[in-house]
Amino acid sequence: xxxxxxxxPGAPAVGGPNDLDAxxxxxxALPYKPGRVxxxxxxxxxxxxxxxxxxxxxxxxxNGTVPGPVIRATEGDTLRxxxxxxxxxxxxxxxxxxxxxxxxxxxxxxxPGGRFAYEFEATPxxxxxxxxxxxxxxxxxxxxxxxxxxxxxxxPRALAQELVMxxxxxxxxxxGANNFYTxxxxxxxxxxxxxxxxxxxxxxxxxxxLTEFDLINSFHLHAAFFRYYPTGSSDQFEYTDTxxxxxxxxxxxxxxxxxxxxxxxxxxxxxxxxxxxxGFFEVVE
Amino acid sequence: xxxxxxxxxxxxxxxxxxxxxxxxxLVVGAFVSGGSSVVDLIGKNPPPPDLFDIQRVEFAPxxxxxxxxNPQPEELTVASVTIDDAIVPFTLDGPATLKRxxxxxxxxxxxxxxNEPIAVGVTSSTGIETVSEVxxxxxxxxxxxxxxxxxxxxxxxxGVVPIALGLLWLPSLRRADPKWLAAFxxxxxxxxxxxxxxxLSEAFTLQxxxxxxxxxxxxxxxxVALSALGxxxxxxxxxxxxxxxxxxxxxxxxxxxxxxxxxGEGLAIxxxxxxxxxxxxTFLIVGFMIHNVTEGLGIAAPATEARRVSFAQLIGxxxxxGAPAILGAWIGGYxxxxxxxxxxxxxxxxxxxxxxxxxxxxxxRRAPGGLRSGWVIGGYLAGxxxxxxxxxxxx
Numbered sequence: 143x144x145x146x147x148x149x150x151p152g153a154p155a156v157g158g159p160n161d162l163d164a165x166x167x168x169x170x171a172l173p174y175k176p177g178r179v180x181x182x183x184x185x186x187x188x189x190x191x192x193x194x195x196x197x198x199x200x201x202x203x204x205n206g207t208v209p210g211p212v213i214r215a216t217e218g219d220t221l222r223x224x225x226x227x228x229x230x231x232x233x234x235x236x237x238x239x240x241x242x243x244x245x246x247x248x249x250x251x252x253x254p255g256g257r258f259a260y261e262f263e264a265t266p267x268x269x270x271x272x273x274x275x276x277x278x279x280x281x282x283x284x285x286x287x288x289x290x291x292x293x294x295x296x297x298p299r300a301l302a303q304e305l306v307m308x309x310x311x312x313x314x315x316x317x318g319a320n321n322f323y324t325x326x327x328x329x330x331x332x333x334x335x336x337x338x339x340x341x342x343x344x345x346x347x348x349x350x351x352l353t354e355f356d357l358i359n360s361f362h363l364h365a366a367f368f369r370y371y372p373t374g375s376s377d378q379f380e381y382t383d384t385x386x387x388x389x390x391x392x393x394x395x396x397x398x399x400x401x402x403x404x405x406x407x408x409x410x411x412x413x414x415x416x417x418x419x420x421g422f423f424e425v426v427e
Numbered sequence: 428x429x430x431x432x433x434x435x436x437x438x439x440x441x442x443x444x445x446x447x448x449x450x451x452x453l454v455v456g457a458f459v460s461g462g463s464s465v466v467d468l469i470g471k472n473p474p475p476p477d478l479f480d481i482q483r484v485e486f487a488p489x490x491x492x493x494x495x496x497n498p499q500p501e502e503l504t505v506a507s508v509t510i511d512d513a514i515v516p517f518t519l520d521g522p523a524t525l526k527r528x529x530x531x532x533x534x535x536x537x538x539x540x541x542n543e544p545i546a547v548g549v550t551s552s553t554g555i556e557t558v559s560e561v562x563x564x565x566x567x568x569x570x571x572x573x574x575x576x577x578x579x580x581x582x583x584x585x586g587v588v589p590i591a592l593g594l595l596w597l598p599s600l601r602r603a604d605p606k607w608l609a610a611f612x613x614x615x616x617x618x619x620x621x622x623x624x625x626x627l628s629e630a631f632t633l634q635x636x637x638x639x640x641x642x643x644x645x646x647x648x649x650x651v652a653l654s655a656l657g658x659x660x661x662x663x664x665x666x667x668x669x670x671x672x673x674x675x676x677x678x679x680x681x682x683x684x685x686x687x688x689x690x691g692e693g694l695a696i697x698x699x700x701x702x703x704x705x706x707x708x709t710f711l712i713v714g715f716m717i718h719n720v721t722e723g724l725g726i727a728a729p730a731t732e733a734r735r736v737s738f739a740q741l742i743g744x745x746x747x748x749g750a751p752a753i754l755g756a757w758i759g760g761y762x763x764x765x766x767x768x769x770x771x772x773x774x775x776x777x778x779x780x781x782x783x784x785x786x787x788x789x790x791x792r793r794a795p796g797g798l799r800s801g802w803v804i805g806g807y808l809a810g811x812x813x814x815x816x817x818x819x820x821x822x
Contacts, residue, residue: 154507154514194514196506196523196552314554321556322507322514329514416513 148333149404149422155334156192165326166337168212168306168348172219174296180215180264181222186229186252186274186287194322194329194418199312202229202274202285208327209308209352210289213272215264217296223260227252233282234258236275237291238390240265247275267295268375269348269392271308283389284313284354286327290392292348302346302396303339309351309359309387309409309419320355323409323419332407332421341399341425348374349385350392359419360386361395362410368397384410399425475501477551480638481559482530482765484547485567486539493533493547493559497525498638509548509556510537528638539564568701570761578697578756585696585715586689586752591745593723600731608731609794610806615681615725616786617810622688623779625818627651629691630772637765646766650773651780654687658781674732675740677789681729682748684782685722688775689748693755694768701760714820721813722748729789 148154172178184204191201191208204210215221227233231254236247241262244250252258274287290306310327311320322329339345347368351359362384369379374394385393399405408420458465466472476499483494491510497503504524508517521531539545545564550556568574600611630647637643658680665676692715726744730736758767791798 148516152516154516193554194507196504197550197554198552199554312554314550315556321550321554413512417509418514 148330148420149336150334153330153333154195155330156195156328157331159335162326162328162331165207165209165212165308166305168290168292168304169214171214171292171294171298171304172216173298174216174218176218177220178216178218179220179222181224182211182213183224183226184210184235185226186233188229191286191327193312193314193324193327197314197322199286199314202231202233202282202287204235204287204289208286208288209310210272210287212290212292212306214292214294216294217265217267219264221260221262221264224257225252225260226257227254230254231282232256232276233274233287234276235260235272237262237272238270239291239293247272251276264293266375267293268371268373269350269394271350271352271390271392273352280354283352284311286310288352290348290350299346300344302344304346304348305337305339306348307350307361309349309353309361311353311356311359311414313355318355320353321417323353323359323414323417325419325421329418330420336404336422336424338424338426339399341402341427345395345397345399345423347395347397348392349387349395351387351389353389356411356414358386358388358411359414360384360410362408363395363397364406365403366397366399366405368395370395386410399423402426474553475499475503477503477553477555479503479505479549479551479557481547481549481557484559484561486564487566487569489536489538491535491537491539491545491547492520493535493549494530495525495533495549495557496530496638497527500527502526504552505531505533505549506552506554507550508533508535509546509550510535510539511546512548541565568760574760575757578760579753581696581712582693582750582753582756584712585719586693586749587745588749589716589719590685590723590726590749591742593720593725594727594730594741594745596724597727597730597736597741600727603731605795606800606802608728609790609796609800610802610809611724611728612786612790612794613803613806614810614813615728616783616790617807617812618721618725618814619681619684619779619783619786619810620807621811621814622685623776623783625814626688626691626772626775626779629695630769630776633765633772634769637769646769647773647776650770650775651777654774654777655781656777658684658778658785662781662785673729673789673793675730675736677729677785678726678733678744679747680782680785681726682744684778685725685748686751687771687778689719689722690751690755691768691771691775693752693757694759694771695755696752697756697759697761698768699759711821714817717820718814718817719749721810721817725810729786732793 187203187206189201189203189206190198193199201208225235232251234247245260245262250258270291270293272289272291274282276282290308307325309325312322314321349361353359367381367383370385371379371394402425405423408415480496480498482496485492502524508515515535517533517535519531542563544562546558546560548556548558634643634647662680790803794803
């Protein structure tokens with residue numbers, strides 16, 4: 143009993159050890175270069191995904207995963223996102239950040255079979271996010287249309303082992319309350335496969351909350367403290383081991399692990415923890 | 428004409444009745460092989476509800492056992508289990524994917540807290556969660572000799588004892604005026620009417636909780652019909668060619684009718700207690716005793732007609748009417764089954780109704796003034812009232 147039963151093979155998680163690498167490890171940051179265009183293609187597709195062992199969720203996805211792919215640009219880049227709607231409902235992409243209102247993903251509803259090219263300057267630097275803004279909003283978000291958008295400052299950040307975590311929930315029985323909670327889309331995935339990091343290197347974690355229905359979600363790290371930069375758009379930080387975010391809130395955590403060992407992390411809402419939102423860092427030399 | 432018809436009664440003609448069945452098989456075969464094409468003409472089938480039927484939640488030290496059944500035509504898979512909204516590791520005693528009406532037992536290692544409410548959730552592969560809320564977690568009694576004896580004592584106390592005590596009114600009844608006797612016979616009819624309605628209501632309540640596939644109201648009717656017909660057969664045997672059962676024969680019928688009811692009552696007590704839904708306190712047991720003592724009176728009234736009733740016969744009557752409560756308590760405590768519950772209570776209603784008819788006939792024949800006499804009407808209403816008022820003790 144206890145959490146010992148919920149680590150390694152005992153943890154009820156779907157899939158193999160590297161399935162979520164593309165969501166956990168962001169693309170590399172590029173140094174600032176004037177006039178550069180960063181181009182991404184996002185396709186909305188309806189897809190049934192396995193979120194917990196044997197439990198399937200009829201999701202609406204960007205590029206087939208929940209959350210969608212991590213988009214990254216450097217402040218000043220032109221960000222061009224080609225959006226193709228291959229789903230069965232009208233969708234959009236609404237980015238958080240500063241951009242012209244006609245690129246806001248609110249007025250240009252893209253019908254099934256349609257496409258739209260979002261183009262704007264990436265600013266301000268920090269941890270941003272994107273999600274569908276078609277109505278009903280609650281449905282379009284909780285079905286899985288969201289992801290992380292990282293905008294790097296022109297002055298590069300210190301070298302670090304970088305990770306992305308998108309906190310979410312799934313209401314599988316349609317009663318307006320979540321049945322499962324995860325980071326990066328699968329229950330207990332990082333309990334089954336702890337995230338391996340090096341003790342000697344800074345860990346930078348990009349964290350965002352896209353949980354629907356619940357007012358807040360949170361992140362709590364065991365046995366260590368971190369610097370929390372709300373939104374990651376300034377040097378202001380809080381030194382703590384627990385942060386909470388409402389939906390759409392995000393921030394950057396910088397952790398220096400002092401010792402090797404297994405460090406637990408989870409939502410500090412016990413219910414979320416026990417419904418899938420729990421994992422471990424495996425800190426090695 | 429007649430000879431012509433009989434000459435046709437060859438082998439081929441005897442097979443003729445099979446023709447509709449064979450044709451039906453052909454039509455059904457054609458329809459089934461067509462898949463959903465016929466349904467597609469009118470629209471699309473909604474997805475199955477994917478809800479489990481959680482039959483039993485049992486508590487053992489550091490372990491919870493959940494018996495689930497698939498109540499729907501489509502297969503249903505146990506994918507995830509939660510206790511109090513927390514995902515827990517589990518093992519399955521039986522298959523994970525359940526065919527129609529198949530059941531499995533989910534075993535969860537869990538430190539449950541005694542006497543506290545607990546919610547058990549079973550999620551299907553489509554993410555639909557079925558939750559069963561247990562009002563208070565208490566260790567489920569296992570079949571120990573002690574518990575077995577305990578249920579027997581409870582059944583004896585609420586069934587046999589009060590009925591035997593009620594039968595002791597027999598000597599007083601024998602000395603009573605015929606008008607009074609008619610009133611007591613009518614009282615028997617009243618209390619049996621009460622039991623019939625009560626049993627029927629219980630049967631319908633239980634069947635409403637059953638998955639639709641398991642019959643529902645048809646099952647209640649089956650119970651009623653089986654016992655009513657059985658009792659009719661028995662009563663015609665007991666009447667031995669006379670107009671209707673009387674004396675000890677009628678007393679026996681009344682005892683059987685009450686006995687079937689007490690089987691259901693014992694079952695309900697046993698089941699509710701085993702699942703921590705019922706506190707079998709002193710007050711409740713005393714309540715049942717007061718409630719059931721009137722049943723003894725009901726058996727005694729027709730027995731006054733018999734010239735001589737031996738002590739052994741009295742004990743026999745009390746046992747027939749009361750001992751089924753013991754059997755019911757055992758079944759309820761160890762092998763509760765909702766289908767059985769519906770059948771038992773349906774049977775109780777059928778038996779009681781049949782005996783009401785029997786008693787009615789008897790009263791119509793023997794009572795001074797027949798069914799319309801004030802004594803009879805008063806007695807009948809008193810019977811219903813007595814059951815209602817004493818029933819408040821167990822409410």
